[in-house]
Amino acid sequence: MKDSAVKEHHKGSKGPYSFAIIIISSSRFEKYGHVSSPQEAEDRSGQIMESLILREGHRIYRYRLVDDDPDSIAGAVLEAVKSDADMVITSGGTGLTSRDVTIESVVPMFSKQMQGFGELFRYKSIEQIGNSVILTRASAGVISGKAVFCLPGSPAAVELALGDIIIPEAGHIMKHVRE
Numbered sequence: 736m737k738d739s740a741v742k743e744h745h746k747g748s749k750g751p752y753s754f755a756i757i758i759i760s761s762s763r764f765e766k767y768g769h770v771s772s773p774q775e776a777e778d779r780s781g782q783i784m785e786s787l788i789l790r791e792g793h794r795i796y797r798y799r800l801v802d803d804d805p806d807s808i809a810g811a812v813l814e815a816v817k818s819d820a821d822m823v824i825t826s827g828g829t830g831l832t833s834r835d836v837t838i839e840s841v842v843p844m845f846s847k848q849m850q851g852f853g854e855l856f857r858y859k860s861i862e863q864i865g866n867s868v869i870l871t872r873a874s875a876g877v878i879s880g881k882a883v884f885c886l887p888g889s890p891a892a893v894e895l896a897l898g899d900i901i902i903p904e905a906g907h908i909m910k911h912v913r914e
Contacts (some may be wrong), residue, residue: 749906753796754788755820756781757811759827759837760888761803769800776800780826780893787897793905796820803828808840816881821909823881824901827888829872837885838872845876845883849908852884856896863891882908 758773758781766776773781778800785795796818801807808828815823828837842848852875860868873896875884886896901908 750791750821750909751793752821752905752909753794753819754784755796755815755818755823756784756798757808757815757823757825758798758800758888759803759808759825760800761834764800764802767800770798772798779890780888783890783893784824784826784897787894787902791902793902803834803836805836805840808837809844812841812844812878812883816879816883821881822901822905823878823883824886824897825884826886826893829874829885829887831870831872835872838874841883841885842874842876844878846879847877849875849877849882852900855900856886856892859895859899860892863895877912880912882912 758776758778763776763778770776773785781798785798788795797815797820799811801811808825812823812825825837825841828835853873856873857868857871860871871887871892873886873892875882877883884896884901886893
């Protein structure tokens with residue numbers, strides 16, 4: 736019974752979808768500047784994102800590397816939500832240091848929040864990092880009809896978020912944000 740209800744709810748939610756990837760890192764931006772691929776920036780997390788997205792038949796709309804600066808972050812996210820990308824994934828700047836300003840830059844732009852994403856991400860992260868999970872502020876929401884996810888910068892966090900949560904639910908998420 737439950738399986739048929741879930742299948743019915745997911746009906747009409749197939750992709751493929753287009754993803755904008757925004758990597759937030761002052762040190763990487765200082766070293767590489769504006770690049771168009773994770774390979775050019777020696778960005779392991781970006782490479783994992785790209786691989787997972789493409790492996791599941793989705794597309795990369797754009798890869799962008801930005802500084803840990805509120806205006807740069809907000810500008811990159813606004814540009815992405817105005818583009819043809821269906822979803823926006825940011826990585827980096829979700830911790831507690833003074834340089835971690837992704838959440839402060841992006842969350843105020845959400846018209847709706849997806850609290851369940853952060854909760855589920857932290858729950859699944861306990862196996863990997865234990866109690867340190869309390870340090871992440873991973874978040875998600877909707878801006879201008881686009882799903883936006885703010886992920887930590889670590890390769891393991893990116894793999895968990897995209898591989899276990901975002902990509903498997905991409906169609907379901909898009910179905911609802913477009914309604």
